Amino acid sequence: MKVLATYNIKGGVGKTSTAVNLAYLSAREGRRTLLWDLDPQAAATYVFRVRPRIKGGGHALVSRRRPIEAALKATDFDNLDLLPADFSYRNMDLELDDTKKRTRRLGQLLASVADDYDVVFLDCPPSISLVSENVMHAADSLLVPLIPATLSLRTFDQLVRFVEDSHGSHPEVVAFFSMADRRKRLHREVIDTIPRKGTRVANTVIPALSIIEQMAERRAPVPAFAPTSRAARCYEELWAEVCPT
Amino acid sequence: MTSATRLLQATDESRFEIEALVAALSSQYTVVTGPKQLVRRARLDTFDRRLRAAGLTLEHQIVALGERLVMGRLDGSSTVVVPVKNMRWPALADVLPSGPVRDTIAPVTGIRALMVASEENRRIRRLALQNRAGKTVVRVEVDEPASAAAAPAQLKVRTLRGYAEQARRADRLVDSLGLPIVEPSESREPNSALMASRRDREHAARVHLAAALGDFLAAMRENLPGLLDDVDSEFLHDFRVAVRRTRATLKLGRPCLPEVMRRTWEPAFKLLGDMTTPVRDLDVYELDLPLMSGWLLSAHPADLEPLATHLRHRCAAERRMLVHRLRSVSFGRLITEWENELAQLVNTPDDADQQHLSTGQLADQTISRAYQRVVRDGAAVSDESPAEDLHTLRKRCKELRYALEVFAPVVAEGPRKRAVANLKGLQDVLGRFQDSEVQGHALRGFAEEMMAAGTTAGAMLAMGELIGHLDAEQDKARAEFDVAFACFERTTSGQPMHRPQDAR
Numbered sequence: 001m002k003v004l005a006t007y008n009i010k011g012g013v014g015k016t017s018t019a020v021n022l023a024y025l026s027a028r029e030g031r032r033t034l035l036w037d038l039d040p041q042a043a044a045t046y047v048f049r050v051r052p053r054i055k056g057g058g059h060a061l062v063s064r065r066r067p068i069e070a071a072l073k074a075t076d077f078d079n080l081d082l083l084p085a086d087f088s089y090r091n092m093d094l095e096l097d098d099t100k101k102r103t104r105r106l107g108q109l110l111a112s113v114a115d116d117y118d119v120v121f122l123d124c125p126p127s128i129s130l131v132s133e134n135v136m137h138a139a140d141s142l143l144v145p146l147i148p149a150t151l152s153l154r155t156f157d158q159l160v161r162f163v164e165d166s167h168g169s170h171p172e173v174v175a176f177f178s179m180a181d182r183r184k185r186l187h188r189e190v191i192d193t194i195p196r197k198g199t200r201v202a203n204t205v206i207p208a209l210s211i212i213e214q215m216a217e218r219r220a221p222v223p224a225f226a227p228t229s230r231a232a233r234c235y236e237e238l239w240a241e242v243c244p245t
Numbered sequence: 246m247t248s249a250t251r252l253l254q255a256t257d258e259s260r261f262e263i264e265a266l267v268a269a270l271s272s273q274y275t276v277v278t279g280p281k282q283l284v285r286r287a288r289l290d291t292f293d294r295r296l297r298a299a300g301l302t303l304e305h306q307i308v309a310l311g312e313r314l315v316m317g318r319l320d321g322s323s324t325v326v327v328p329v330k331n332m333r334w335p336a337l338a339d340v341l342p343s344g345p346v347r348d349t350i351a352p353v354t355g356i357r358a359l360m361v362a363s364e365e366n367r368r369i370r371r372l373a374l375q376n377r378a379g380k381t382v383v384r385v386e387v388d389e390p391a392s393a394a395a396a397p398a399q400l401k402v403r404t405l406r407g408y409a410e411q412a413r414r415a416d417r418l419v420d421s422l423g424l425p426i427v428e429p430s431e432s433r434e435p436n437s438a439l440m441a442s443r444r445d446r447e448h449a450a451r452v453h454l455a456a457a458l459g460d461f462l463a464a465m466r467e468n469l470p471g472l473l474d475d476v477d478s479e480f481l482h483d484f485r486v487a488v489r490r491t492r493a494t495l496k497l498g499r500p501c502l503p504e505v506m507r508r509t510w511e512p513a514f515k516l517l518g519d520m521t522t523p524v525r526d527l528d529v530y531e532l533d534l535p536l537m538s539g540w541l542l543s544a545h546p547a548d549l550e551p552l553a554t555h556l557r558h559r560c561a562a563e564r565r566m567l568v569h570r571l572r573s574v575s576f577g578r579l580i581t582e583w584e585n586e587l588a589q590l591v592n593t594p595d596d597a598d599q600q601h602l603s604t605g606q607l608a609d610q611t612i613s614r615a616y617q618r619v620v621r622d623g624a625a626v627s628d629e630s631p632a633e634d635l636h637t638l639r640k641r642c643k644e645l646r647y648a649l650e651v652f653a654p655v656v657a658e659g660p661r662k663r664a665v666a667n668l669k670g671l672q673d674v675l676g677r678f679q680d681s682e683v684q685g686h687a688l689r690g691f692a693e694e695m696m697a698a699g700t701t702a703g704a705m706l707a708m709g710e711l712i713g714h715l716d717a718e719q720d721k722a723r724a725e726f727d728v729a730f731a732c733f734e735r736t737t738s739g740q741p742m743h744r745p746q747d748a749r
Binding site: 028029030031032048049050051071072073074076078079081118219 | 314324325326327328342344345346373378379380381405406407408
């Protein structure tokens, strides 16, 4: 089982869109795929039309009072399951803080479904927190969407340092540009000049396209409702770059 | 992902009243009816049904929009769907796309090829039962035959993970249509009357032997098409096992079988066995090559590539010859005449027997004699004994093993299994001893052929290493013989192996 987390300290950069679309593509290729919506805003859960509620809330999951298997929901797509978000996830830091090995609990929870899935996506909330530290330990790869702007790069530097400073094994960090607008000079310059030394930057650039925003309206991944669209092709290219072998 | 599935059958067997179904389900769900799709569905398994034995199902489905593989479990739980392109069968599992399907299927099928076990055209319509949020919470599949010979129409209610309660509710709605539930298909039971007669120790031995020989003939026939088409190497292996068992049974049954068996059929099946040996030997070398490359210490596995190529060419040439012989009129006549001979054997009046032996009597006599021979020949083996003596002992062990197998229905199961287990340890040592010698000898022969063809020095050196390993393995097996034989003797002396009637 490979764990991929879409993560950035900043919000609104395309984490959920990436997680939803790549999870769909992974499942479409026949991989048994799970998407865990860790963000209390529950955007991924909403896209898959699942009720954003876990019996007993995040506390029941983190404390293992309720097994993770009992909270899983099939999506409308073959091979793709969802572990929905719950508004109580806003307190997940506190719940994790109360556990033994508090930075490794999410990984321990995922280990219980390791035989059921080939790929797990973690759609993370935008923050640096105990949840993030858990993600660092649980994930094999961090997929980091970056808006091509100066402040985004600064945040990315912070994130890379955060990963390097975390204890134990580090996930591979794979950055990629998201919501890019080639008509903007700044976007073009940032994409062309980002320092690639020491960090893997995917070649695929996800453009800012209205069809991606339509995911929330259509409540489905882009390749499902617009399989021949440019956005779908971009996500397919990105998946080809980052999919675990 | 889906989990448990419930199957219901249409009352008129060919189609469902879709309107009635939708009406029943619409009372609680929004029913989204998908288009009717013509699906060509090929159920895949190995010839010896390894997937079924492992509780797995694999289907290759071809629809208008493309192809897909659907892997599931026999109980209907868990389904994995993978899109594929241009898959052709039979094929080994390594042609499956990398991922969960190959990871699950390949270890089960091993060296056996996947082939089409059954094929039918179906018309499938998927119904999505949605809740108020438009989320699909249950799937219903209407599965109708597209040809007359196909299985009757079925309705599948698929439970989606996390929505078991909704599936139960849908089940209740479907129940209102009064459709009968389809029970899981049962594996074919052997003919119980026939089995009972074969367990009868008082039954004429000749009839028992004829039945066993008939089974071996059936096995030869079943494996012949796969052997001729070179589906996988196990068809030839199983064909040879059936031939070997036939030869052993003819030999064991000499006291009560007509003279024609010894005079005509024993040499005929020896010839048939010998005819298949070169291809089987070359198959084994090819299959073992990855293992052999692991023995190399100084040479690189790539150095064995010329040997692999040589084996492929030799094997292809030998196979062409074998296939030519097995397609010949004379082989066809052999099989037909053997079938007639067996029919005659069953229908021959009792007084035509050479000896009037019951199955029990022949079993006791044969097993006891075979056991005594193993003990006698094994005890005679000393440190100075030539390799030939161990080869002979291996043959004696095989005879005992075949006797225990052929007369299995009339020997108590517990003692027989223990006897086979005891024998296995000794057979393993003797097998390793002889195989090492034969393989070493064969490798020397291949080396000469390859040198004549101008092979690389690297290949010669690597093959030299393999021969060295085989020599060491043979010495090791020889050193283990005394312990293995003593163990066999200790565990079997006083046991009912040579007096099987005592165990009943």
